[in-house]
Amino acid sequence: MATGASFEPVRAVRAYERVVEQIEDAVLRGDLKPGARLPSERDLMGQFRVSRSTVREALRVLESGGLLRCRPGDPLGAEVLTISPSTLTRSMTRLMHVDGLRLVEVVQFRMMLDASANLLAARLRTEEHLTAMQAALDTMAANVSVGYTQFSFADAAFHDAVAAAAGNTLVQVGVEAVRGVVVGLIAKKIALAKDQPALMEKSLRHHARVLEAIREQDGPRAAQLARESLFAYYADEVPDADRERLRALLDPVQHAV
Amino acid sequence: MATGASFEPVRAVRAYERVVEQIEDAVLRGDLKPGARLPSERDLMGQFRVSRSTVREALRVLESGGLLRCRPGDPLGAEVLTISPSTLTRSMTRLMHVDGLRLVEVVQFRMMLDASANLLAARLRTEEHLTAMQAALDTMAANVSVGYTQFSFADAAFHDAVAAAAGNTLVQVGVEAVRGVVVGLIAKKIALAKDQPALMEKSLRHHARVLEAIREQDGPRAAQLARESLFAYYADEVPDADRERLRALLDPVQHAV
């Protein structure tokens, strides 16, 4: 060590990554606003001094990242899109599908997210939010006799309305993603259940109580309702050894003593 | 409408997307476990019946998504990676740079995650976890005089140890991702700060109190400590209008009355 400087290992950065980087930076800097069009692929290969394939690989990456939309034969070039949380949802969903992830972890996570969403929603909701939640609840009630899939859609709409009232994009996409994973994990259990209407009625009553708590701006009760009902729904589905891990989140105050 | 069936518009799905879809599904199904290798690009173009360029575009997308790692000249083929929160961090970072996502939302989300992680850790920690946290804390203390970057690494190690004690992969990666975003946002603020050592000392004291609460298995106190310290750190950084949104999460019990 003749010098005091510390060197870091350099990883070979490929050509297409440099192209992605430059375009992404331009978008993030606001140099390329949503709706703007990129030059044609041939122009780009001239500007970046790389081959057509390299440009295309970069465009595919940016397209799959949700920053661009490319259409075949569009003389205007690729369109810059407004950044959306769709990729965040995909990342979260992927993360939750990873093997070795057990149901208890997903349910735990959902207990945290739903409770926080309800807490925030109770504190920050407006009248518009309340009417949206009520509408979703009415749809749920109407769909009990229709079928579980329709009921499930209305259920998702209710949770979405709550997350919207909470006013946090991360909570919103998190709730959406984790809910999708959970229902995916127990879908066949529901399909095999003898008395689906009873399950839906039970779910309906719980959602009504949540809405009531949010309407009365009772955040802690809304949060606790989320934790309790999720525990009640899924405690039987997890192994005995894991049930304690769910209970650890159930009522924080209990553990204070 | 001669038929009762309802048709949906089909969007032209490109060849590389089909390839991405198939490989991604195989990984998510667990058919391709981390560490497994993909066939060579020439084999893949044979199996998918597409050209090499198409295969490469798909591989680039999967690589940028963090599912694969490709190396030039590797006869073993692309390696399937373990899902990491890096892409989640990137998505969140992008979302924030476009001001669709504000600092208040990220701090809110971190308050939720850190509080829950501390709560679970206090309830479920073992002696091994405690020694790991203590070791990270000692490293933080030793690095106060060294520099902020080293201190920050030890800080991350502490939070990682707490998340590990919580025993939930989703919490772990979530904490890591959101922490990365937050420190990235206020990095220059720290760099410009007059008295970095004072900030580090303050942070050190806070972490020591958290460890104490976790050691005593006082979950609610550990959770509240996380919320309070994050609020104290970042309340000044958010606009006045947003501060109320942070306070809504600060002490849930207060809002009960």
Add this chain to the structure above:
DNA sequence: ATGCATTTGTTCGTATGTATC
């Protein structure tokens, strides 16, 4: 430790269907 076979990174040329003017 050396060389060899294989693979990836990159480039170029070409044919085909498509969107815009």
Add this chain to the structure above:
DNA sequence: AGATACATACGAACAAATGCA
């Protein structure tokens, strides 16, 4: 409706890098 420019997709080729005998 036609012409033009474009993206999609294919295939071949060369250099650099890797793993294995």
